Amino acid sequence: MEKLEHIGIAVKNLDEANALFAKLLGKPHYKIEIVESEGVRTSFFDVGGVKIELLEATKPDSPIAKFIKKKGEGVHHLAFGVSNIEKEVQKAKENGFNPLSEVPKNGADNKIITFLHPKTTNQVLVELCQERG
Ligand code: ZN
Secondary structure, eight states, rough: EEEEEEEEEEOOHHHHHHHHHHHHSSOOSEEEEEEEEGGGGEEEEETTTTTEEEEEESSSSSSHHHHHHHHHEEEEEEEEOOOHHHHHHHHHHHHTTBBBSSSOEEETTTTTEEEEEEGTTTTTEEEEEEEEO
16 A cells, blocks of 8 residues: 545535535635446545545435445545556455455546455445556
């Protein structure tokens, strides 16, 4: 892991949350992006190099919709930037963590990503992300 890349926050209404976080952080989001495969609409804020990723479900059966139904809005995951995601996934497995996918998937913000199951990480959903080359 090289750095805390972003913090993902599940929200019910992205437009309302964008306005709230713009007020809180004193700056607007710099992009909105839909990741259709994950059923999510995202927006990003840059706070001194660490990003805040707001996540809104685009369909009722998406992981974010399920998360909000179960736990409500709030912090959803921590994302750590890595330079070799395949190697990190392998290392995580060797160390007893449980990657949710063996092969990294396309994520928002020009990244390939994989998650580690929160059961193996003190109930914190951990994302590994690598800049798409
Ligand atoms: Zn993320």
